[in-house]
Amino acid sequence: MNIFIAVILGSLFGFIMHKAGATNPQIIINMLRLKNLHLMKAILLGIGISNLALFLLLATGVVDPLHVSVKSSYVGVIIGGVLLGIGWAISGFCPGTGVIAIGSGRKDALPFILGGLVGAFIYMLVYEKLVGSILLDKLGGKTTLAVTGNENFPALFPDVPGIVVAGIIAIVFIIIAWMLPEGDNA
Amino acid sequence: MKKLLFQKQWGWRTSGIGLGIIFVLAVAIIKPIGVSTQFVILDGAIWNIFSNEIIVENSDTKSGYSSPNAYLNKSGGKYAKNAANLFNYSFIFVVAMVLGGFIANRLTPTKGGNEDLFAPPVWRNQFGASPFKRYFAVFLGGILALIGARLAGGCTSGHMMSGMMQTSLSGYLFAAGAFAAAVPVAILMYRKGK
Numbered sequence: 001m002n003i004f005i006a007v008i009l010g011s012l013f014g015f016i017m018h019k020a021g022a023t024n025p026q027i028i029i030n031m032l033r034l035k036n037l038h039l040m041k042a043i044l045l046g047i048g049i050s051n052l053a054l055f056l057l058l059a060t061g062v063v064d065p066l067h068v069s070v071k072s073s074y075v076g077v078i079i080g081g082v083l084l085g086i087g088w089a090i091s092g093f094c095p096g097t098g099v100i101a102i103g104s105g106r107k108d109a110l111p112f113i114l115g116g117l118v119g120a121f122i123y124m125l126v127y128e129k130l131v132g133s134i135l136l137d138k139l140g141g142k143t144t145l146a147v148t149g150n151e152n153f154p155a156l157f158p159d160v161p162g163i164v165v166a167g168i169i170a171i172v173f174i175i176i177a178w179m180l181p182e183g184d185n186a
Numbered sequence: 187m188k189k190l191l192f193q194k195q196w197g198w199r200t201s202g203i204g205l206g207i208i209f210v211l212a213v214a215i216i217k218p219i220g221v222s223t224q225f226v227i228l229d230g231a232i233w234n235i236f237s238n239e240i241i242v243e244n245s246d247t248k249s250g251y252s253s254p255n256a257y258l259n260k261s262g263g264k265y266a267k268n269a270a271n272l273f274n275y276s277f278i279f280v281v282a283m284v285l286g287g288f289i290a291n292r293l294t295p296t297k298g299g300n301e302d303l304f305a306p307p308v309w310r311n312q313f314g315a316s317p318f319k320r321y322f323a324v325f326l327g328g329i330l331a332l333i334g335a336r337l338a339g340g341c342t343s344g345h346m347m348s349g350m351m352q353t354s355l356s357g358y359l360f361a362a363g364a365f366a367a368a369v370p371v372a373i374l375m376y377r378k379g380k
Contacts, residue, residue, distance in 0.1 A: 014286020080338025081363025114326020
């Protein structure tokens with residue numbers, strides 16, 4: 001059953017990302033050059049909507065808080081983000097869009113995936129040496145801003161209902177999405 | 187509906203609503219979307235073909251599997267287990283993404299401008315039309331992106347989209363690092379534009 005759901009949700013995700021233009025390196029690179037913010041607006045709106053919807057569903061008990069899965073914050077999250085950002089700007093792909101672009105027929109997606117497999121392999125080999133280094137030092141742990149109702153994840157605003165914090169964040173994201181200029185295609 | 191299926195690219199509002207729906211749907215039904223871990227899982231599965239020792243069944247661990255490689259062995263051998271059994275939710279999800287991209291492109295195939303599929307115009311303007319130069323750069327980009335994603339414990343999907351949806355602190359830190367590096371690199375690298 002789970003495998004069947006994986007096929008449906010995975011295909012849907014790939015379909016939506018392609019239609020949003022996220023699999024096109026031209027669109028990614030011009031977004032990062034701040035020349036065409038079409039996709040940026042879509043991403044901000046997407047985060048805003050999902051923020052609001054998720055916390056509404058959590059507050060009404062439709063979604064089980066145990067489904068929430070928060071990643072840990074540590075120094076490597078920022079450094080890793082920087083490395084990913086460089087690779088993202090050079091290639092115009094990130095791991096997810098590179099995978100989808102294989103299906104959508106881009107010829108330059110395969111070398112990205114091969115590079116990705118090499119990169120992941122390098123990390124597997126050096127991981128042991130990184131354990132105990134500053135890179136894996138905690139920087140807040142598995143913290144969220146809004147209360148999720150899952151005790152494993154402490155919130156930065158524990159006394160405010162989760163939906164209020166998430167709602168404010170969502171509104172800010174949606175307003176920014178609306179106000180950003182779309183830009184040209186150059 | 188028909189328009190949604192056959193429109194080449196959605197407007198930003200439709201795209202944003204679509205992205206919002208799929209990220210919530212995934213966490214509501216199973217768990218948040220993530221991609222980059224599956225690069226490790228596929229590496230592990232390939233390694234497992236060439237070595238009898240890299241993934242072993244081990245009843246002492248939480249997952250029932252262990253590995254002499256510290257990363258595969260992490261969290262009670264969770265990665266080792268998934269690499270030994272690729273037919274699992276997270277891996278099949280990522281494989282299905284390829285199918286989603288295929289279907290979306292099939293409904294509105296790219297006409298003409300085939301060279302755009304080798305290298306985007308912004309690349310060709312700056313570095314010329316040679317596909318090999320582009321492939322080499324993209325390969326390097328892939329190496330950097332996945333070292334970064336693994337060091338961070340997630341990529342744009344897992345940290346930025348799924349993470350920020352759940353208001354995770356880590357999602358915000360990751361997004362800050364990624365954009366702080368990606369924007370200046372893209373601006374400097376692609377100065378000629380178009």
